Amino acid sequence: xxxxxxxxxxxxxxxxxxxxxxxxxxxxxxxxxxxxxxxxxxxxxxxxxxxxxxxxxxxxxxxxxxxxxxxxxxxxxxxxxxxxx
Amino acid sequence: xxxxxxxxxxxxxxxxxxxxxxxxxxxxxxxxxxxxxxxxxxxxxxxxxxxxxxxxxxxxxxxxxxxxxxxxxxxxxxxxxxxxxxxxxxxxxxxxxxxxxxxxxxxxxxxxxxxxxxxxxxxxxxxxxxxxxxxxxxxxxxxxxxxxxxxxxxxxxxxxxxxxxxxxxxxxxxxxxxxxxxxxxxxxxxxxxxxxxxxxxxxxxxxxxxxxxxxxxxxxxxxxxxxxxxxxxxxxxxxxxxxxxxxxxxxxxxxxxxxxxxxxxxxxxxxxxxxxxxxxxxxxxxxxxxxxxxxxxxxxxxxxxxxxxxxxxxxxxxxxxxxxxxxxxxxxxxxxxxxxxxxxxxxxxxxxxxxxxxxxxxxxxxxxxxxxxxxxxxxxxxxxxxxxxxxxxxxxxxxxxxxxxxxxxxxxxxxxxxxxxxxxxxxxxxxxxxxxxxxxxxxxxxxxxxxxxxxxxxxxxxxxxxxxxxxxxxxxxxxxxxxxxxxxxxxxxxxxxxxxxxxxxxxxxxxxxxxxxxxxxxxxxxxxxxxxxxxxxxxxxxxxxxxxxxxxxxxxxxxxxxxxxxxxxxxxxxxxxxxxxxxxxxxxxxxxxxxxxxxxxxxxxxxxxxxxxxxxxxxxxxxxxxxxxxxxxxxxxxxxxxxxxxxxxxxxxxxxxxxxxxxxxxxxxxxxxxxxxxxxxxxxxxxxxxxxxxxxxxxxxxxxxxxxxxxxxxxxxxxxxxxxxxxxxxxxxxxxxxxxxxxxxxxxxxxxxxxxxxxxxxxxxxxxxxxxxxxxxxxxxxxxxxxxxxxxxxxxxxxxxxxxxxxxxxxxxxxxxxxxxxxxxxxxxxxxxxxxxxxxxxxxxxxxxxxxxxxxxxxxxxxxxxxxxxxxxxxxxxxxxxxxxx
Numbered sequence: 001x002x003x004x005x006x007x008x009x010x011x012x013x014x015x016x017x018x019x020x021x022x023x024x025x026x027x028x029x030x031x032x033x034x035x036x037x038x039x040x041x042x043x044x045x046x047x048x049x050x051x052x053x054x055x056x057x058x059x060x061x062x063x064x065x066x067x068x069x070x071x072x073x074x075x076x077x078x079x080x081x082x083x084x085x
Numbered sequence: 086x087x088x089x090x091x092x093x094x095x096x097x098x099x100x101x102x103x104x105x106x107x108x109x110x111x112x113x114x115x116x117x118x119x120x121x122x123x124x125x126x127x128x129x130x131x132x133x134x135x136x137x138x139x140x141x142x143x144x145x146x147x148x149x150x151x152x153x154x155x156x157x158x159x160x161x162x163x164x165x166x167x168x169x170x171x172x173x174x175x176x177x178x179x180x181x182x183x184x185x186x187x188x189x190x191x192x193x194x195x196x197x198x199x200x201x202x203x204x205x206x207x208x209x210x211x212x213x214x215x216x217x218x219x220x221x222x223x224x225x226x227x228x229x230x231x232x233x234x235x236x237x238x239x240x241x242x243x244x245x246x247x248x249x250x251x252x253x254x255x256x257x258x259x260x261x262x263x264x265x266x267x268x269x270x271x272x273x274x275x276x277x278x279x280x281x282x283x284x285x286x287x288x289x290x291x292x293x294x295x296x297x298x299x300x301x302x303x304x305x306x307x308x309x310x311x312x313x314x315x316x317x318x319x320x321x322x323x324x325x326x327x328x329x330x331x332x333x334x335x336x337x338x339x340x341x342x343x344x345x346x347x348x349x350x351x352x353x354x355x356x357x358x359x360x361x362x363x364x365x366x367x368x369x370x371x372x373x374x375x376x377x378x379x380x381x382x383x384x385x386x387x388x389x390x391x392x393x394x395x396x397x398x399x400x401x402x403x404x405x406x407x408x409x410x411x412x413x414x415x416x417x418x419x420x421x422x423x424x425x426x427x428x429x430x431x432x433x434x435x436x437x438x439x440x441x442x443x444x445x446x447x448x449x450x451x452x453x454x455x456x457x458x459x460x461x462x463x464x465x466x467x468x469x470x471x472x473x474x475x476x477x478x479x480x481x482x483x484x485x486x487x488x489x490x491x492x493x494x495x496x497x498x499x500x501x502x503x504x505x506x507x508x509x510x511x512x513x514x515x516x517x518x519x520x521x522x523x524x525x526x527x528x529x530x531x532x533x534x535x536x537x538x539x540x541x542x543x544x545x546x547x548x549x550x551x552x553x554x555x556x557x558x559x560x561x562x563x564x565x566x567x568x569x570x571x572x573x574x575x576x577x578x579x580x581x582x583x584x585x586x587x588x589x590x591x592x593x594x595x596x597x598x599x600x601x602x603x604x605x606x607x608x609x610x611x612x613x614x615x616x617x618x619x620x621x622x623x624x625x626x627x628x629x630x631x632x633x634x635x636x637x638x639x640x641x642x643x644x645x646x647x648x649x650x651x652x653x654x655x656x657x658x659x660x661x662x663x664x665x666x667x668x669x670x671x672x673x674x675x676x677x678x679x680x681x682x683x684x685x686x687x688x689x690x691x692x693x694x695x696x697x698x699x700x701x702x703x704x705x706x707x708x709x710x711x712x713x714x715x716x717x718x719x720x721x722x723x724x725x726x727x728x729x730x731x732x733x734x735x736x737x738x739x740x741x742x743x744x745x746x747x748x749x750x751x752x753x754x755x756x757x758x759x760x761x762x763x764x765x766x767x768x769x770x771x772x773x774x775x776x777x778x779x780x781x782x783x784x785x786x787x788x789x790x791x792x793x794x795x796x797x798x799x800x801x802x803x804x805x806x807x808x809x810x811x812x813x814x815x816x817x818x819x820x821x822x823x824x825x826x827x828x829x830x831x832x833x834x835x836x837x838x839x840x841x842x843x844x845x846x847x848x849x850x851x852x853x854x855x856x857x858x859x860x861x862x863x864x865x866x867x868x869x870x871x872x873x874x875x876x877x878x879x880x881x882x883x884x885x886x887x888x889x890x891x892x893x894x895x896x897x898x899x900x901x902x903x904x905x906x907x908x909x910x911x912x913x914x915x916x917x918x919x920x921x922x923x924x925x926x927x928x929x930x931x932x933x934x935x936x937x938x939x940x941x942x943x944x945x946x947x948x949x950x951x952x953x954x955x956x957x958x959x960x961x962x963x964x965x966x967x968x969x970x971x
Contacts, residue, residue, distance in 0.1 A: 030928060036935045067944035073936075 006045045013062040015046045018073075023057050026073055040074035047076055054078040102291035106301040114138040114150045114161035117304050120333040122312070122322065134329055139163050140306040160306025165333060167300055167363075168340035169356050170267045172256045174364040174371055176297040181252045183274060183285060183294055186232035189260070190245035192276025194284050195235040196228070201284065204228050208283050225286030232284075254373035256360055267360070271298040302363065304329060324385040328366045328377065335359045410437055410555040416510075417546050419533035420727050421616075423720050424585060425571050427508050427522035428533025429500060429553065431462060434526045437555040438466050438497035439504055445492055454498040455490055458483040462499060462526065469495040500524055500555060505562045507554040507569065508534070510542040514911065517541035517577070517584060521569035537585045537719060538571060540697045572716035575707050578949040583704050586697030587723050592824035593735055593815075594726025599643055600659075600689035600812070600822075601670055603733075604628060604636035613728040617721040619645050639729070640685040646721040647683035648710045651675050652968065655701055658693040658823045659812075675702070692823025695722050699823065705961075708952070737815035742835040742878045744809045752802040752836055756874050759798030760867045763791045767865045787865065788847060792840060795872050799839030803832025806876075810835070838873040838881070841892035847871050848888055859884050 006012050018026060027033065034057070040047050042054055052058055056076045064070040110116075115131075115138045122135040129135035137149040140160030148158040172180065188195055196204070204224075211221060238245040248261045258265040274295040282289040310323035322330075339355040365377040368389035376384040392398045412433045419428050429437075443451045457464035459478050468476050468486055471493045476486060490496065500506070502525055509519040520541070527533060532551055539545065556562045567573075577584040587595065597603070598613075605613065610623055624645075626635035653675040656662070660671040673688030694702040703722075707715030769775040770787045777786045807828060810817045820826045833839065841848060848871035854862040860869040868874070871888035875881050881889060920932045927945045929938035941947075952958040 030926070030936065030939065032934070032936060036930075036933070038936060062943075064943045066942070066946070067940070070940065070943035072939055 005049060007049050012046060013060050015050050016059045016061075017050060017052050018057045018059055022059075026057060026059075034075050037073055037075040039077045042076055042078045052076045100291065102288070103293070103296040104303070105293065105296050106299070109162075109164050109301045109303045110166075112162050113164035113303070115163045117163045117165050117329075117333065118337075120330045120337065122326065122330070123320065127320075134304065134326055134333070135307055135312070136163060139304070140308045142307050142311045158308070160308035162306060163304035165302045165304055165329075165336060167302060167359070168336050168343060169359065170271050170298045170300045171356075171360050171363050172258075172267050172270070173297050173299050174255055174367050177252060177254075177256055180270065180274075180294075180297055181250060181258065182229055182233065183277070184250045184258065184265075184270065186229050186285060187273065187277055188238035188240070188243055188245055189248060189273065191238060191240060191243040192273060193238070193240055193243070193278060194281045195232045195238055195247070196284070197239040200231070201281065204284055205280075222286070225284065228284050229286070255371045256364055266356075267298050271295050271300075274298065299363065302332065324379070324387060325366075327379070328362065328385060328387055331362045331377070332359065332366060335362055408554065410557060412437055412553045412555075413550055415531045416534055416544060416549050416551050417529075417531040418536055420536055420723065422525055422533060422535050423523075424535045424537050424716060425523050426525045426535070427506065427553065428525050428527040428529075428531075429506075430530050430532070431526055431528060432530065433553070434500040434524070435459070435462060435464070436466075437500045437506075437553075439500060439555065440469070440557055441496045441498050443490060443492050443494045443496060448492065451496045451498070452487060452490060454496055455483060455487050463501050465496050465498040467497040469497065500526065502526055505556055505565050505570075507556065507565060508532075508542075508551060509554070510544050510549065510551045512908065514543075515541075515579075517574045518543075519569070520571045520574055521565035522571060535720075535723075536588050536591070537697065537723060539588065540586075541574060541577075541584045570712075572712040575712060575715055575719070576704065576949045578947070580698075581704075581948045581951055581953065582698055583700050583707065584697060586700045586703050586719065587692075587695040587726065588697060589824050590730055590735075591723045591726040592692050592696055592822050593819055594728075594730035595643065595690040595695060595722060596659075596818060596822040596824070597733060597735065598639040598690070598726065598729040599685065600639075602627075602638040602640045604638055605642065607635055607637070609732060610637045610642055613642055613725060613732060614645065616724040616728040617646055618717060619721065621645070640687075643690060643722075643725065644682070644684045646718060646725060647675065647685070648706060648714050648718065649681045649683055650677050651683035651706070652677070652964065653702060653705060655693065657689050658691045658696075658699075659689060659821045673702070689822070690722075691821075695719070696823055708950075708958075735815055735818075737819070739878070741810075741814050741816045742831065742876075744806050744835050748805055748809055752805050755801045755805065756798050756837055759794050760872075760874075762794045763867045763872075766790050766794070770865065791847065791865075791867065791870070795840045795867055799832075799837050802836035802876075803829070804836075806832050806836035834877045837876055838885075838889065840867075841871040841873055841888040843871075843891055843895050848891055857884055857887065 007015065034055070037057065040052075040058060042048075042052070047058065050058070054076050058074050058076060060072040060074065062070050062072060115136050117132055117134060117136065119130055119133045121130050121133050123133075124130055129137055131137075137146075138161060140150070140158050141148045141153075141155050144155050147154060148161075150161045151158050186195055187193065194201065207224065208221075211224070236247050238247070250265075251259045253259060258270060274293075274297070277285075277294055279289040279293075282292075282294070285294070287294060305325065310325040312320050312322045312326065314320055335355060335358050339352065339359055342355060343352050361374060362377070364371055364374065365385070366387050369376045369385050369387040370390065377387075378384050390397070395401065412429075414430065414433065422428060441447065441451055441454075451465075454463060454465040455468060455478065458480050459466045460480055465478055467478060468490060470476065470489075476482075476489075478486060502523075504524040505521050506524055507519055508522045511518075513519055518541070520538075522534075525533070532553065534542075534544070534551075542551070544551065556565055571585065575583050575585045604627065607623070607626075614623075623637060624641060627638040627641055628636045630636065653673065655673055657671050657673050660666055669687050671688060673690070673694060674686040675683055676686055678684050690702070692699050694700055696703075703715070703719060706718050710718075766775065766787055770783060773783075775783055775786060777783050778789060781789065807817075810831060812818060812821065816826065816831055817828075818824070820828050820831055843850070848856050851857055855864060856869060856871065868884070871891070873881060873885040873889055875885055921929055921937060922931075923929055923941050927941050928936055929941055930936050946956055952961075
């Protein structure tokens with residue numbers, strides 16, 4: 001049976017893992033540290049599907065009715081806490 | 086000079102811990118043993134609940150513990166030694182989990198040695214708890230779950246079988262039906278080895294689990310529970326004192342009975358009673374037990390009740406404090422002040438003050454304020470010396486104080502015209518609920534506000550009250566002026582259109598002024614314009630009569646208040662797009678003439694132009710010309726409209742809903758026809774010939790068809806009626822121009838009211854098989870199910886009236902339920918979002934700078950400065966460019 005791939009669903013936006021160079025640029029652009037980024041758990045179906053590791057930053061390109069494409073970044077974390085610290 | 090007391094410090098760390106019985110005794114100023122408070126002479130009894138060592142509440146006395154006076158002595162705790170241990174109500178859940186995760190015999194955590202070491206290692210690795218509180222929490226929860234699952238002690242030297250432990254709310258623990266006394270529980274918790282406590286989420290350095298079972302109870306200082314002396318000289322004690330008296334009394338009896346070797350049953354009863362009193366002392370709303378009551382039957386307010394809820398310490402005293410320099414009174418309208426202004430009664434203006442620092446430039450002015458004193462309007466109430474001492478001005482001492490005033494003093498002068506104040510109406514649901522206004526001191530006792538300001542505050546004048554806050558610093562005034570002034574909020578951040586705009590009479594008035602361009606004589610034209618800020622001469626007259634009388638069109642007059650260089654074209658509210666509306670009358674065209682002055686060429690100015698929420702003209706002026714000119718335009722337009730409508734007059738009466746006899750007959754026919762159709766459907770339904778609609782059963786089909794038929798009939802009746810209701814009719818002018826009411830209202834008045842609905846269906850409820858005894862059982866016809874054939878003008882039949890009331894009641898209930906529900910939803914939403922902010926780089930972050938959005942709203946656009954969520958008005962830019970090409 002072919003494995004179901006979430007990334008192929010039309011409702012799932014495009015997820016890509018940033019290279020370390022891109023990571024640095026994102027952090028510099030937003031003048032921020034990884035701990036201040038929104039998080040995504042390692043067990044998230046999308047994170048799993050693209051093979052992300054803890055500490056990676058995932059770039060998400062979402063379709064937006066007002067902005068065309070909106071770009072979002074999420075830090076992959078192993079321990080997922082619901083409340084930000 | 087800065088007092089060290091006020092140097093702010095950053096809290097680096099908060100640690101929560103349990104208090105041990107030893108600590109309770111150590112911090113105690115005295116042990117409490119007697120339940121009595123005062124002796125016969127009114128002196129507090131030593132070692133009683135009002136012991137003088139617990140602090141002072143009476144002025145003049147000194148504290149026996151610290152020697153300080155009232156307000157200086159913070160109060161001191163005492164303690165009660167409990168005869169038997171008692172469970173602390175707040176920790177029952179934790180106690181249960183602890184009991185379940187430890188062995189009942191040896192007290193060790195029910196984990197094999199290697200698992201325990203693994204977890205302990207992990208916890209050590211995690212290090213300081215304060216760095217990862219949530220990881221720590223999840224881990225200890227997991228460990229506890231694992232330990233609870235084990236059915237037998239895994240330690241080889243023990244191997245005790247586990248027994249199921251249950252908790253009978255609120256404080257009774259059972260082990261397979263057998264009751265566990267607090268004493269037994271305490272002994273078990275004592276057996277947990279300290280080094281295993283981290284596994285259970287407890288820091289052994291600051292807490293031991295057995296401390297959750299109380300053996301000594303701290304008694305709060307008297308300053309926390311002051312007794313009050315009534316006028317009659319009787320003392321009335323605080324609820325906490327009452328509760329502590331109960332605790333002491335039972336404690337004493339328990340001790341006596343136990344020591345005298347009373348039967349086990351009696352001791353246990355007393356023990357349980359002590360548990361009840363201590364539980365209610367902490368929280369008098371613990372579920373599962375009746376709340377302790379006062380003699381009068383009022384439930385006591387104990388510790389938890391002091392803190393909890395809207396009237397609790399947090400929401401009422403810490404988050405929400407009362408403020409000085411504020412005023413509250415009833416509001417009433419004043420259409421002749423600017424939208425930026427607020428009318429303040431003189432009495433209030435003489436109570437609220439603005440601090441003025443005296444310098445060489447304002448020296449003479451400030452002296453005048455002082456000279457006039459507190460009883461003459463622009464006077465002063467206080468002067469403040471440079472050392473901070475406040476001196477109250479009175480009529481008697483104003484001369485002597487006047488001589489003292491020097492540079493460096495502060496004079497608190499009365500509120501005056503032009504001062505900036507904040508004005509607010511609750512509920513404060515959005516930022517427009519609190520705006521900055523300029524003061525206009527007036528006679529009378531109410532705050533006056535201009536009508537366009539009503540929608541943002543959601544205010545009306547049926548007795549509403551509003552609050553006013555007087556700003557006390559230059560910085561605050563400047564900030565309020567720039568970002569909180571009313572004119573800065575004309576465009577709403579919700580939908581980008583105007584929330585502040587013309588209402589009701591303003592719209593009727595400007596419609597009367599511009600629709601079909603009526604002519605005004607020179608006198609009338611000047612009269613209307615005299616109310617506005619327009620200062621120039623009248624332009625060339627639009628017509629000169631045969632008698633030589635010069636006349637000006639309403640559109641020409643309106644054009645005078647438009648800012649120059651305006652190009653606009655849009656349909657007005659009365660535009661229908663068919664042959665009934667001439668483009669000349671209904672399509673607004675604004676163009677500049679050769680000299681650049683804007684001219685209203687055609688159309689009527691109504692809700693679509695200047696109305697709140699819909700006014701396109703107002704929106705464009707505010708957006709393109711700025712808020713100053715926008716405010717000026719709105720002020721002028723509303724005054725122009727009011728002047729017009731008072732000049733030509735505008736009234737409506739019940740005869741405006743009269744329609745000719747033949748029209749009434751035709752409406753009657755239409756409705757009868759519809760009723761017959763419904764009867765046909767009912768017949769078909771009863772005989773089984775009705776074809777069901779897709780996805781519906783027979784009954785539903787009948788209902789849908791009946792609703793459709795009757796709805797259509799109502800519309801048709803309305804259409805017939807409105808054919809006789811033209812724009813010569815004031816009620817129609819109001820409805821069509823958007824000033825007030827709708828054509829539906831009018832057609833209900835002169836056509837037919839139509840089907841009444843409860844829960845979106847024809848009326849079903851009532852007796853068995855029928856709604857009212859006036860109908861036959863199982864009558865499914867129109868009249869029996871709430872169709873109101875009559876119109877309001879004609880009057881309703883009794884059954885119709887009853888159905889109409891049912892529909893009306895549902896509406897009222899819905900609004901009541903909706904407001905309370907949406908209020909709570911909004912509160913939760915605000916609490917969740919209140920610390921989010923947009924930074925200069927347009928990211929949205931919270932207080933710890935964690936990013937929530939990388940670009941505000943995904944597109945970085947401020948809705949109040951955008952045009953239909955685009956950053957620019959592209960259509961307008963193209964139109965402008967095309968004009969320039971021409």
